[in-house]
Amino acid sequence: MEFSELIAARYSVRAYRPDPVEADKLQAVLAAAQLAPTAANRQPFQLVVMHTAGREAEIGQIYRRPWFVQAPLVIAVCAISSQAWVRESDRFNARLIDAAIVADHLILAATNLGLGTCWIAAFNVEAARRVLRLPTEAEPVIFTPLGYPADQPGPKIRKTVEELVRYEHW
Numbered sequence: 001m002e003f004s005e006l007i008a009a010r011y012s013v014r015a016y017r018p019d020p021v022e023a024d025k026l027q028a029v030l031a032a033a034q035l036a037p038t039a040a041n042r043q044p045f046q047l048v049v050m051h052t053a054g055r056e057a058e059i060g061q062i063y064r065r066p067w068f069v070q071a072p073l074v075i076a077v078c079a080i081s082s083q084a085w086v087r088e089s090d091r092f093n094a095r096l097i098d099a100a101i102v103a104d105h106l107i108l109a110a111t112n113l114g115l116g117t118c119w120i121a122a123f124n125v126e127a128a129r130r131v132l133r134l135p136t137e138a139e140p141v142i143f144t145p146l147g148y149p150a151d152q153p154g155p156k157i158r159k160t161v162e163e164l165v166r167y168e169h170w
Contacts, residue, residue: 006112011153013116016071019148025113026073029146032109033077036102039085039094045102048076048132052145061127063120063143071116071147076128077103078138099141107144116149 001009026049033047052059056069068074077099084095107117120143128140 010111012118013149015151016147017150029109033102033106036105038098044080044083050074063123071145073146077142103142117144
């Protein structure tokens, strides 16, 4: 698929078929995440892949929507602050941006393989920490179900390019 078609095809899937995700497709999605650019190539992240079968109630504590655990897999992108690049001038830590880039690569790779995802940041952090058994230094940033869509995309409502872009100055 052409890149412009891929980014147009991606949508937030909120219904999943129970079909398992093939191992080679999962590995391709994870490899895309591994190739994501991060500040100074520090790769300050870990991915946690969870199979939902038999764990629906437990994983569902993270995000309380039934479709979250409909997919056969849920993936967490976690950041590790101590491993991230830090800008010297103001001590800005790039971990969250790095995690977002990783999630975007993962999500676009999934779309390219016919899989569905949904970017979720509105999760219960305490439940996420508990379910994932995260060490103190790991920070859950983004979750996404991963599976085959059982719904259809709706219309994309976006601002125009002219509303979003400025040239030369504000």
